[in-house]
Amino acid sequence: RSFNVRRATTNDILGVKMLIKALSLNESILNDLKIFILARRDSDGTPVQAFVAEVLDQIVGISVIRDEMDIEYIRSHYNIEDFIHFNHYQQEEHGHLYHFILNPIFHHYTKHFLKEILRLAHKSSLYYPIYPQYVKGKFQNPCAHSLTSALHYMVPVRPRRQIVYPLEELGINAPSEQVSKDQPSYSLNHINRKLVLASKVSINTRIVVVGASDVGISFLETLIFCPHLKFNNLTLISIHGLPGKDLSGSEHRRFLINSHCFNDEDYAQMSLCSWVNVVVGKMSGINRAAKYVVVSKEKKVPYDYLVLCMGQKYQVLSPTGADISKLPTNREVISKWPQRYTGKVPSNHFTLNDDQDCLKAMHWLKENVVNSEGNVIVYGNTIDIYTTVETLLSLGINGSRIHLVQPPLSSNVTCLNNNEIESAVQEALSKAGVSVYYDSILAQWNEGDDPDLITCAAFTTNTKPFKLQCSAFFSFAYRTVDYETFKAINDACLVFDGRLVIDTEFCTNDVSIRAAGPLTKYSRKYYVDEWTHSNFNSKELGFELATSMLKLFDPIPKPFSKPPEDSDRLIPMYKGCKIKGGVLPGGYNYLHISKPEIPIRLDLELALCDHGMEIITGEARHGNYFRVHINKYNMVDSITCFSKEPFPVSNYICLYGQHERLLNDLYYRWNEGQITDLYSYFREPWSMAIYHDRFIDLKKELRQVLMSEQVRKM
Incomplete structure (x- = not known):
């Protein structure tokens, strides 16, 4: 008073x-x-x-x-x-x-x-x-x-x-x-x-998220920005805490391909640290009965709902142990490959999974390799090998000291899946003096023992083995669920079948534990082993996971709609695009935007009768390549850019899913020969409307106008 x-x-x-x-x-x-x-x-x-x-x-x-x-x-x-x-x-x-x-x-x-x-x-x-x-x-x-x-x-x-x-x-x-x-x-x-x-509704339920992946961050972002709900008990468990908090520049981030889900600006505009408790450490156990997570084998973090979204990580790959003096081939060792390495990891062996790993590797390289002699071996066949090689070159390491060793492909789809771009990258590697080896399986480090420092590495091939001197070893050959994560999940009696098994509502076999992202797979009852969360956009998955959980907390009743019959037997098909971008050897800026799909070789895709049409300007080797694929419904469903000049990635992401007529009659102008450079075409003033964040609202309003009775009577 x-x-x-x-x-x-x-x-x-x-x-x-x-x-x-x-x-x-x-x-x-x-x-x-x-x-x-x-x-x-x-x-x-x-x-x-x-x-x-x-x-x-x-x-x-x-x-x-x-x-x-x-x-x-x-x-x-x-x-x-x-x-x-x-x-x-x-x-x-x-x-x-x-x-x-x-x-x-x-x-x-x-x-x-x-x-x-x-x-x-x-x-x-x-x-x-x-x-x-x-x-x-x-x-x-x-x-x-x-x-x-x-x-x-x-x-x-x-x-x-x-x-x-x-x-x-x-x-x-x-x-x-x-x-x-x-x-x-x-x-x-x-x-x-x-x-x-x-008054906002306070939600005091303890929600614990494990893993600061794109899925985890998107999940937290969705909860935080609910205007009528206030989540007072959000906790994130992560090895390196919240992302986007270092001021060390972006040079080290070029090691890995970018998903373009979040950047530093996004993290600053979210300010997750204002709303989320952060526990720095690694999940080492789950006690489902007492409902707590064990972090780094000592701390206990209690939960009401646990959300697992750690994803998959590059693991240290164990050499097969083949004796190269006996001249073995891949055929003799393939049964022992790949396997996880269980010994002490050599100090010059790097598996890069996040910004902190990249920063640590860059500091080590600057201190121990850049100004000295010795080779750097990059081993693997994911797209990260190319961004890593380009980063090594940009650090001043001579191309003749870099050896790119690629193991046999697990499928017939390459990481770039575009012959023209692959040729330009191979040409750039050759020009820089980088040696490339194909179909090579790691046989030994040093003389076959577990080393503290790798001084040489031996590989078997389809013909004869070879050996390389080594000062630093980067491994991108084996990506799977981290062993400690697997052990924590398995010991908690959660169903694990190569990945953590979930249903269409992100639920595991425990009603209090949800999961999403590449860590997971759908239950076999859906008969879709080839479709996993790896095929979808991580940001969209995080949003959908949050939406599914908001039903548990939101007191405002929603109109009930009965789901279609048998819908529980179908997996949801998310619509957001998959994005990967980075700088490839030769200083080429690369961007690939595609629909969620099971990977298929581009030449086989082009041969399909309902493939649609390709609009391509420029050439990859000239650094001005731009490819737009328009599907049979005249919608843009994939974009590939490969350019010496930087380009506005966030603008191009807006082109995905648009009808070609909205893009200033793209197909007609292409047929008439009016478009010679898609980069300049998508810089023209008309395109700014499409890049506007409220363009989707305009489309909806126009659709409502067209569907209205007055327009129909006209």
């Missing part, structure tokens, strides 16, 4: 100083308070307002806000229109929350404090950014914001996908600098008059 909120005055300085003396940013808060008392505005003219909360004449809270001067940037980069009708408000009604401190005893008055701030300041909305804290104690933003206890009552705002504008081509049609300017990415939180009066 006596909780009173008013504008700050000079007499409040001492009380505020006592309230905030233990806070790390107390000087910043006091300075902002003094600016308000002395001038009411910043040196750049931005209006400042400060409010205090008092109980029985004692200051128990302080808040400082400024007018939001960047509202056009916010509107263009965040979906604030999910919460307000933007055009109904004046610019000065938007405020920027800089500081909000409230004595914990009065935390339950937070909403009242916010409501009073909005009333007294004549504001309709407040915005609070969270910048990524890459270095402990150092904020990336120019104006330090104190951490706010009001965050619990604010809603995180989804970021909007941005168009990569070709500013030179657009000229006067380019967006204003206010919208297109580069500035540090941040997560935006929002409160308005309506939200202050609405």
Whole structure:
């Protein structure tokens, strides 16, 4: 009853100083308070307002806000229109929350404090950014914001996908600098008059996610951005914690192919660390009866629902142990290959699975290999071998010191699956002096014993074996479920059949444990052994997994619709595209976007009667190759780019699934010979509409108009 909120005055300085003396940013808060008392505005003219909360004449809270001067940037980069009708408000009604401190005893008055701030300041909305804290104690933003206890009552705002504008081509049609300017990415939180009066449903269920894979991050993102639900007990267990937190540049990330599901900007705009508890470590056991996960063999993390999405990892491959002095061939050793290596891993053997592995490998190479003699062996036949070779070359390692050794293919589909691109890559490898060996199985390290350091490696082939001197060994030959993960799953009596077995609703044989991603496979009752989550887009899988679990928590009843008969015998077919991109030998930027499918050789696919049509411009060896495949329904269902120049990947992803007529009559113009370069064609001003994040809404609205009765009568 006596909780009173008013504008700050000079007499409040001492009380505020006592309230905030233990806070790390107390000087910043006091300075902002003094600016308000002395001038009411910043040196750049931005209006400042400060409010205090008092109980029985004692200051128990302080808040400082400024007018939001960047509202056009916010509107263009965040979906604030999910919460307000933007055009109904004046610019000065938007405020920027800089500081909000409230004595914990009065935390339950937070909403009242916010409501009073909005009333007294004549504001309709407040915005609070969270910048990524890459270095402990150092904020990336120019104006330090104190951490706010009001965050619990604010809603995180989804970021909007941005168009990569070709500013030179657009000229006067380019967006204003206010919208297109580069500035540090941040997560935006929002409160308005309506939200202050609405209460979010608190979900205290303990949800534990194991694995910071694309699936896991997408799952958490979907839960966090539910505006009417507040998940208070989300936990992520990951070997290296949250992704996207290192400032070491992106050079080391070129080792591995990129799925383009998330980048550093996305992680900054999500600010998962604000909503998710992070346990750094590796899952080593699951106690289903007591419902807890054992992490790194010592910590216990309790759960109500456990979500497993660790994926598959490159494993250390065991040499077959063949005695090369007896000149064995692959035929004699293939039965022992591939097998997991169980000994101590040599210090110069690398399996790269995430950014931290890549960073560690790059530092080691710079210290031990770049400026010395010795060979680097890259072993495997996934696309990561090519990106790794290109990264080694870019580090300054001479091509003659790099040996690319490829084991026999497990299927007849190569990782690039495009003869023209493969020829250009082989030509680039040859030009750089990189030696390439085919159909080679690892026989020995050194002299056949388990070494601390690999000095040479021997391989068998279909004819005679060979031996290579070795200073560093990169292995991409064996990707499967990690052994410790398998043991934890198997010991918990979860059904494991090469991968963790799930049904169409992501459920394992335990109702409290869900799983998704390449770690899993569908139960054999569906008769679809060739279809697994590896065939689908990981971001979409995470979203669908979250959607399936939200039914358990969301109190708002949904209209009941009976599923079609026998639908429980069919696996769901997800529609999102699979993406892989990276830099290949020769400095070629590579991007391949395709529909979810079982891999098939491109030449066999071209021979199918219902294949559709190919539109290709440029040549791979000239570094200007662009291929678009249009299916029999005239929809774009695969795109391949192979270019010396960088290109806007996020724009090209928007082309997938579009009808060719929407692409400015692509097929007609191609037939008429009007298109000679697809790169420049998709930079033309008309294409910007297709790259817009709300183009899909426009399509839906136009469809509704066309389907309406009035249009039909016309």
